[in-house]
Amino acid sequence: MNAAAGLDLASIPDRIQSEVQRAIQRSIKGVEYIASSGPSLGSTPKDILSVRGTMNLYHYRPISDEIYRVPILIVMATTNRGYILDMVPGQSFIEFLLKRGYDVYMLDWTAPKPEEKSLRMEDYVLDFIPDCVRHVQRDSGETDVTVIGYCFGGVLSLLYGSIFADGPMKNLICFTTPVDFREMKLFQNFSDRRYFDVDRLVDSVGNVPPEMILSSFEMLRPASRAVSQVQLWENIWNDEYVKSYRMFDRWATDTLPLAGEYFRAITKDLMWDNKLFNRTMSVGGRKADISGIKVPILHAVAEHDHIVPYDAAKHLIQMVGSSDKQEVMLKGGHVSLVAGANAIKRLWPKLDSWLGERSI
Amino acid sequence: MADKSSDPVAMWQNLIGEMEKGFNSFANQAMASPEFSKVVNQVGGATAGAQKQLGDLMEKYLVSMNLPSRAQMVSMAERLQSIEGQLNEIKALLRQVHNNSGAPQGGYTAAPKPPRTKRPPAAGGEQK
Numbered sequence: 036m037n038a039a040a041g042l043d044l045a046s047i048p049d050r051i052q053s054e055v056q057r058a059i060q061r062s063i064k065g066v067e068y069i070a071s072s073g074p075s076l077g078s079t080p081k082d083i084l085s086v087r088g089t090m091n092l093y094h095y096r097p098i099s100d101e102i103y104r105v106p107i108l109i110v111m112a113t114t115n116r117g118y119i120l121d122m123v124p125g126q127s128f129i130e131f132l133l134k135r136g137y138d139v140y141m142l143d144w145t146a147p148k149p150e151e152k153s154l155r156m157e158d159y160v161l162d163f164i165p166d167c168v169r170h171v172q173r174d175s176g177e178t179d180v181t182v183i184g185y186c187f188g189g190v191l192s193l194l195y196g197s198i199f200a201d202g203p204m205k206n207l208i209c210f211t212t213p214v215d216f217r218e219m220k221l222f223q224n225f226s227d228r229r230y231f232d233v234d235r236l237v238d239s240v241g242n243v244p245p246e247m248i249l250s251s252f253e254m255l256r257p258a259s260r261a262v263s264q265v266q267l268w269e270n271i272w273n274d275e276y277v278k279s280y281r282m283f284d285r286w287a288t289d290t291l292p293l294a295g296e297y298f299r300a301i302t303k304d305l306m307w308d309n310k311l312f313n314r315t316m317s318v319g320g321r322k323a324d325i326s327g328i329k330v331p332i333l334h335a336v337a338e339h340d341h342i343v344p345y346d347a348a349k350h351l352i353q354m355v356g357s358s359d360k361q362e363v364m365l366k367g368g369h370v371s372l373v374a375g376a377n378a379i380k381r382l383w384p385k386l387d388s389w390l391g392e393r394s395i
Numbered sequence: 396m397a398d399k400s401s402d403p404v405a406m407w408q409n410l411i412g413e414m415e416k417g418f419n420s421f422a423n424q425a426m427a428s429p430e431f432s433k434v435v436n437q438v439g440g441a442t443a444g445a446q447k448q449l450g451d452l453m454e455k456y457l458v459s460m461n462l463p464s465r466a467q468m469v470s471m472a473e474r475l476q477s478i479e480g481q482l483n484e485i486k487a488l489l490r491q492v493h494n495n496s497g498a499p500q501g502g503y504t505a506a507p508k509p510p511r512t513k514r515p516p517a518a519g520g521e522q523k
Contacts, residue, residue, distance in 0.1 A: 054404065082490065083483045097509050104511040136513040148476070149466075177511065224427055230436040254426065258418035262411055269408070391515030 060272035074278055076285065077118030079129045084140070084170050089147040089154070089294070090163045092140060092170055093117075095129055099136040103394035105205055106138040106175040108167060110188035110195075113159070113293060114248050117143035119286050119374050120185070126282075128373060131383050137394065138175055142167045142188075147294040152241035154294035156304070157319030160194045168203060179205035181394060185373060186211050186343065190311070193325050193351075194318055200327040206393045207332045208386065210373050211343045214325070214354060215312040216305045218347035221255055226306045233302040237295040245290040252290070255341050283370065312350065325351070331359035333389050335382055337372035338364055361389070 085092040111117040120141070121129040132139050142164065147154060171180050182204050184192030189212025196204050213219060225231065236243070253260055263280070270276040293301075310316035316323045332355055336348045345364070352362040363385055367377040425431060457464040463471075 050402070050404070082487075084487055086479075086483045099513070100509055101513040102509050102511055103513045138511070175511075221423060221426055224429070224432045225435065227429065227432040227436070229429070230433045232436070255423070256419045257422045258415045262415040265411060388515075395514055 057272045061268065074123050074282060076123065076282060077116075077121045078123070079121050079127055079133070081141075084174060085167070087163075087166070088151050089144050090167070091143045091145060092167045093143060094171075094174060095133055095139040095141070097138055098130075098133045102136050102138045103391065104177060105179045105181050105394040106140060106171050106177055107132065107181045107183055107390075107394075108171050109139065109141040110164060110167075110182060110184040110192050111141065111143045112186040112188045113144050113191070113297070114187060114291055116286060116289050116291070117141050119370065122282050122286075122374055123278075126374065126379065128378065128383060131379075131387075135387050135391070137390070140167070140171045140174075144291055146245070146291050147242050149241055152237075152295040155296045155319075156194075156300040158294075159191055159297065160198065160318045160323070161321070164191060164195045165199065172203065178203050181206040181208070181390065183208040184210070184212060186369070190214075190305075193311070193328065193355075194316070194323045196328045196330065197323045197325045198318060198321050200329065204330055206390065207328065207330055208390065209332070209334045209351065210382075211336055211340055211348060211369055212334065212351055213343045213347040214351045215347050215349075216309050217312070218344055219306075220344070222251065223306065225251055225254070226302055228307050231302070233299055237299045241295050242292040243295060243298045245292045248293060249288060249290040252287075252342065279375070283375070287370070312354075314354075325354050326356045328355040329357050331393050332357045332361075333386070334360075334362045335372060335386070336362065336364050337367045337369055339367065340369045340372070342369040 080096045081093040082096065083091065084094050109117070109120065111120075121127045124130060129139055129141070168180050168182075172178060180203050182192045182196065184190070184207070189209035192207060192209065193212065193214070196207055217223060226233070263284070267277070267280050270280075304310045304316060308315070311323075311325065314324045314326065332352070334348070334351050336343075336345055338345070340348075349362075352360050363382075365372055365377070365381045365385070367375075367381070371377045372382055454464045454466060
């Protein structure tokens with residue numbers, strides 16, 4: 036060892052050889068990358084129970100001999116596709132739940148059509164979610180339903196749960212769900228009411244285009260996209276890395292437009308007036324105070340979430356009226372909390388142990 | 396194994412990581428200013444308005460060229476989606492009728508529904 040330089044001279048030929056081999060592999064794999072499509076995502080067998088405009092309700096086919104009594108309805112965020120929870124076999128939250136004996140339904144969204152620009156918050160909270168819950172009840176034959184909401188799907192679930200506080204929601208699980216929108220600092224600044232004319236935007240474009248949603252997410256970490264490309268090239272010899280990159284990159288860029296009126300309500304009621312946190316929120320004239328939620332609730336938050344910072348999410352557990360409530364903070368970011376290697380090791384088993392005993 | 400502090404590849408990767416963090420942090424500070432919000436929203440508002448006007452203009456142009464406009468293509472896609480939606484509804488209805496009929500499970504819903512009797516494993520027990 037050359038102590039002065041801290042350099043192991045004997046290892047240099049090996050390192051050079053290894054780097055040359057990787058450089059060759061990069062060239063070969065780089066061509067393969069361009070020529071091939073990514074892995075097939077969201078392929079866990081499912082049936083469509085209901086499709087109505089932007090709303091899609093799926094039922095995943097059970098794979099256990101015996102299932103828990105209470106079915107699960109997953110409410111996906113309206114900005115993104117549900118296959119983040121069903122990537123590929125072995126990395127699918129849905130598959131995990133099915134293997135652990137849960138009966139799983141998902142409310143997923145497709146891009147709202149131009150004539151759906153008039154969909155309002157009440158259409159989501161008072162129509163789509165209750166309609167899906169009714170379908171789940173009818174299909175499963177059970178009255179009780181566990182609701183799992185991811186990100187803004189969690190906000191919709193909270194609104195639903197606070198309005199329909201007498202049931203049939205039996206348990207509520209939220210992933211990275213904001214309640215204090217003042218703490219979403221950059222989004223707050225992007226939508227500063229002094230400069231952001233939401234009425235003009237919605238009136239001129241109808242549905243808010245996905246490019247705008249994607250840009251606002253990417254602006255939270257402006258260097259990360261370029262760096263991820265560099266890292267992809269460095270690791271392109273590594274099939275597992277490339278597979279993972281393609282899955283997450285495809286999902287992250289597969290952003291949905293938002294219905295105009297719904298976006299207007301989010302901006303005014305949540306971003307500007309912070310009504311959920313201030314307990315002044317109402318949907319379709321019905322008061323939606325989350326202190327009315329009394330069912331068992333689990334809130335999973337990520338330590339390094341740059342989209343929903345902890346400060347925006349931390350009040351949820353304190354604000355709900357449930358006596359059986361728990362917040363769990365896990366390592367990872369907004370997406371890796373629910374999908375990927377960290378999720379498999381951390382969140383999924385935790386959720387299973389919490390939910391199993393509340394699903395009988 | 397080579398010491399990571401002397402490995403040029405590890406050093407490069409570390410450098411990239413640090414640069415990413417530094418740039419993101421710097422950009423986030425800049426974007427948190429009201430001036431940034433003002434400029435972005437002025438540009439964004441103007442762009443949205445311009446896009447709308449351009450869209451209207453293109454639509455007129457395509458009509459004059461006897462070509463389908465975006466709105467017409469979207470309308471066709473909507474009709475297709477609507478047909479798909481109706482097919483799905485028919486499928487769901489058939490499934491419901493099939494389930495209610497008590498017919499043997501050999502068709503569309505091949506797997507019988509498992510019993511809802513599962514209990515959580517005892518503490519420390521293995522999952523099936």
